[in-house]
Amino acid sequence: EKPANLLAPGDQPPVACAACHDPHAFTEPKEGRYGPLSHQLRLSGEVTMPNGVTVDAEESALCVSCHANKRDLVYKADFLAKKNSRGPHGNTQADNFYGITAAAFDYDQGDYGKSAHASVVKEGCIQCHMASNPAAPEGAVADNNEVIVSHGETLLNTAGGHTWNMTGTYQGQEIENVGSCNTDGCHAGSPLTSFNRKAYGDYDGDGATEGIQDEIDGLIKLLEAQLPRDDKGNIPGSGFDKMKLSDAQLKAFWNYYLVKSDGSGGVHNTAYSVEVLQRTYKQLTGQDVPGATIR
Numbered sequence: 001e002k003p004a005n006l007l008a009p010g011d012q013p014p015v016a017c018a019a020c021h022d023p024h025a026f027t028e029p030k031e032g033r034y035g036p037l038s039h040q041l042r043l044s045g046e047v048t049m050p051n052g053v054t055v056d057a058e059e060s061a062l063c064v065s066c067h068a069n070k071r072d073l074v075y076k077a078d079f080l081a082k083k084n085s086r087g088p089h090g091n092t093q094a095d096n097f098y099g100i101t102a103a104a105f106d107y108d109q110g111d112y113g114k115s116a117h118a119s120v121v122k123e124g125c126i127q128c129h130m131a132s133n134p135a136a137p138e139g140a141v142a143d144n145n146e147v148i149v150s151h152g153e154t155l156l157n158t159a160g161g162h163t164w165n166m167t168g169t170y171q172g173q174e175i176e177n178v179g180s181c182n183t184d185g186c187h188a189g190s191p192l193t194s195f196n197r198k199a200y201g202d203y204d205g206d207g208a209t210e211g212i213q214d215e216i217d218g219l220i221k222l223l224e225a226q227l228p229r230d231d232k233g234n235i236p237g238s239g240f241d242k243m244k245l246s247d248a249q250l251k252a253f254w255n256y257y258l259v260k261s262d263g264s265g266g267v268h269n270t271a272y273s274v275e276v277l278q279r280t281y282k283q284l285t286g287q288d289v290p291g292a293t294i295r
Helices: 058-066 073-080 093-097 125-129 212-224 247-260 270-285
Strands: 030-032 035-037 046-048 054-056 147-150 153-156 167-170 173-176
Touching (some): 046 058, 058 125, 093 247, 212 270, 247 270
Antiparallel strands (some): 030 035, 167 173
8 A cells, every 4th residue: 555666657767878788897898999998788699589589689689678579479379369468569679670470470371571671780770770860951050959069060969879769850840860771781872861762562552652651551551441440449459368359360460560569660671561461461351452562
C-alpha cells in the first residue's frame, strides 16, 4: 500500500549518457589526438537477438540489444498456438534491418530478401542515426537551440549526433539528414535527397511507382484492409488468444506488426519489408497484390 518510490512519468529523465556509456570502463581503446581514448560503451560487437540470430553490430550492439523484438521463437510458436495474447514487441528495428527470416512467418517459402544495408552499413544504427549534424538552411542564424555553430559551421541541432534523429526541424521546416546515405559505398553514385527514394517497382499495385515509404505505406494499408477487426471495428493490438482467428490470420497479424513497428517505412530494409508484406497478403487472400510488382 506504500506509494512507489519512482518519479512521476513526466519527471523521469530520458535515456542519457550512462545508458550507453560506462563512466568507469575503458573498452575498445583507440588512439586519439591526445593519446589513448575509448567510447566506454557498455556493449559492442556481437549480439544474439531474442530470435536466436547473432549479428556483429560493432558499436551499435547496445542499440540492437534494446531495439530487437523481445519475443523469442518459443513465444512466437506459442502465439500461433493461441497461448499468448500479444504479437511482436514494439521495437522490431534490428529484426527488420538485418532481415531476419526467423523473426517473421515465412510460410515455408524460404528466406526473405535483404537490402544491402546490413552489409554496407558496417556500424549499423549509429552510422546513420548518429551521423554528423546536417548543415542548417541558408541564412539560418545560430540560436543554440535549433541551430548551432561548431568549428565554424552553422549546423542543424535537431538531427544527427546525439539527437539520434534522422529528421530535424528548423522553424517548422522538416529537414532529412541524408548525409550518411551519400557516402562512398552507399548512394554516392546517385545521391539521395530524401529517405523516400523512388522504388524499383509498384509494390502496392496502385498504378504508380512511388517512394519506398509510400509503397510500404500502401502495402500496410492493403494488409490492414484484410485483417479482422475487434468488436469496436479497430485492428486489435492484443487479445489474439481470445479471438477466433485462423492460422493465416494469426500469422498475418504477427507479420503486420513486425514491419509496421519498425517505423522506418521500409528504409531499414526495403526488400525484407516488401516481401514480408506481399507474401503475407497472398497467404491471407489467396492472391498476389493486384497489379503489383511482386518481389
